[in-house]
Amino acid sequence: MSVLNQASPSTVLPAAAATPRPSACPGLLRIVAARDGGICRIKLPGGALSATQARAVADASTRHAAGVIELTNRANLQVRGVRNGHEAALNALLVEAGLGPTPAAVPLGHASAAANLALTSSADDVRNVMISPAAGRDPDALIDTTPLCAELLALLQSETRFAALSPKFALLLDGGERLARVDHPHDVWLAATQADDGVRFVFGLAGCPPVGRAATTGSTGSTGSASAQRTSRASHLPHANGTLALATVQPAQVAALVRALLHTFIDLASADATRMRHLLAAHSVDTLLEHAQRYVDFPLSRDASLADWQRSTPADAALRLGAHAQRIPGTWQVGGQPPLGRLDAAALHELATLAQRHGNGTLHVTPWQSVLLPDLATPVVPNVLAELNALGLACDPTQAIAHLIACAGSTGCAKSLADTKADALQLATRLSAGVDVHLSGCARSCAAAHCAPYTLLAAAPGTYDLYRRDGQAGFGQCVAHQLTIAQAADLLDQLARSYPDA
Incomplete structure (x- = not known):
């Protein structure tokens, strides 16, 4: 070395x-x-x-x-x-x-x-590496990211200097899966791409992998529904205020690259800079790459040919729900979403039993607040789906509750102005299928790291201002004030018909 x-x-x-x-x-x-x-x-x-x-x-x-x-x-x-x-x-x-x-x-x-x-x-705190919940099993993946994820987690914990990182400082390792959350901004993102010499990882800072329209309008797997296609289109985002693709590295170089970038951040960040976007506000990308170069023996200069690089694999969040074939023939993953991401202890016990009885003894939590049971044999799939439904989990992407997220609300958080959990359950009974809505009790947006197509921001108990994502900062454009849940449901239906790509 x-x-x-x-x-x-x-x-x-x-x-x-x-x-x-x-x-x-x-x-x-x-x-x-x-x-x-x-x-x-x-x-x-x-x-x-x-x-x-x-x-x-x-x-x-x-x-x-x-x-x-x-x-x-x-x-x-x-x-x-x-x-x-x-x-x-x-x-x-x-x-x-x-x-x-x-x-x-x-x-x-x-x-x-x-x-x-x-x-x-x-x-x-530093164990913040996101991969696809279907990593190693997704038929469309370019590479299995699970070994690299383990290597990065070991790296993050191996140097006490990394204690200077914020608990929010996070890495994305994207293997090109169809089931991928690529709209959450990360401090460092790496995305697999097919190159002349095999699979390499494109990387960027303080944002998301650039995703083209073609990568979010493809088929929606076995669901094939219009609502699932709206969900896919709604996930379209640019690089979310971070950098575009900067350069590529080989898989064997990923850990060294991440180490170099982390030390660069700690070397250069001021005391009040907690995220990579803060460092980018004070230093140019080229300055950061030049500084990181001292830690590695492979080139880190910016590759101008990647200026237009975009993730080409269609990302489809609907694949987290229901039954879908895995890479190995005859094996399946089955997913369900508990209402608003909450389980009780008894339900978690039942999920553990299902995983042991029918799968590989492992559950996979997803960044959509759902759970996957992988490695199921074909004959047991209908029974597992039935048991998930019996536990109250949504397994069909057309179910409205599968498209709602909500913060803890006023029953769990003193900053919240409304009981967002109860209001979301009420909204689910009135909302048309396929409309993605985020209910937030205050402007902190704790429940959503991404920008949702529609956000209901609490103004008072049971009353919300409605925002539509339109490229503006924060929640987007405010389209209505002081709505009840019933009024919000009616307006959301109208907006979904008028703005199908929102």
Whole structure:
């Protein structure tokens, strides 16, 4: 290995290794208070959760919290309603189940228990790598990203200097799957592309892989419905205010590239810069690449030929629901979405049983707040679908509830102006199929990392302002004020007919 790969980090932030960045985000060990109790966030490697771990989460949430488990838009879990005084016991059960950072990521022998706790918490915080929930199984993928995901997670936890990264700092590793969430802005994104010498990874900063119209209007798999096509068209986004494609690297170079970019961020970021977009506001792309070059022995200069690069594989969120064939003939994945991304402990137990009885003993949480059971044999698919439906999960993309997301609302969050969960359930009974709507109790938009086609922003209990995405910053254009849920449903139906590509 070249000495360039072993370049020492700059001393611009000399205390970074010893001083984790403070955060108000929930974590495994950092339980954040909310109106309905504490919130404990469990980061899942690649969204994967073993049946044994699922049972551990369900049992821990019953014993030490309210028995409510949320699926997040980063393919993680949250235990809500953690009881006061039960935090340590909950943490212990989750760590024992293997749901914390890898033991090797936490150095031993530090001066105090507080120092060890801080290092454990920071090692947990940096585990932010998103891949497709169908990685390794998607028939259209260019590469299986699961080994690379594991390599990146190990890298993120291996250097204590990375404790300086915000818990929101995140990476996207896109293997070209059809089932892919490519509209969430990430600090670093890498997307597989077919090159003359095989599969390479295009990369960019502070945004999303550029997605062309052709990549979002393709067939919608086995659903084939007009509503699913609207969902696909609605996912069309540009690069979401980040960079376009900058250069390509070979798969074997991905970890080294990410390491170089992380050290570059820490070297150059000011104390109040938490995300890559903040660094780009202060430094040019070329400056960042030149700085990162000191850490690697392959070229990182910008490739002008990639200026028009776009992801060509059609991305179809509808594939998260129902039954779809996997890459290996005779195997299937079956997906369902709990209403508004929430499960109770009993339902999580049942999902674990289904995964063990019919699949490979693993559940895959998706960034659409749904769950996949992979590696099912053809004969068991109808039974698994029936059992998911019996648990109350939506398995059909034409179901309105599958197109709604909502924050915790006023029952769980003091900042929310409305009970968004209850209002969303009411909206689902009136809304036409295929209209994607985000209900947010305040302007922070905690439930959606992407810009939804339509957003209902709470103005008062049961009253919302309606926004339509139109390329403007934030939620888009405000098209109506002070709507009740019934009025919002009527107007959303009208807008969906008038603006089918919204």
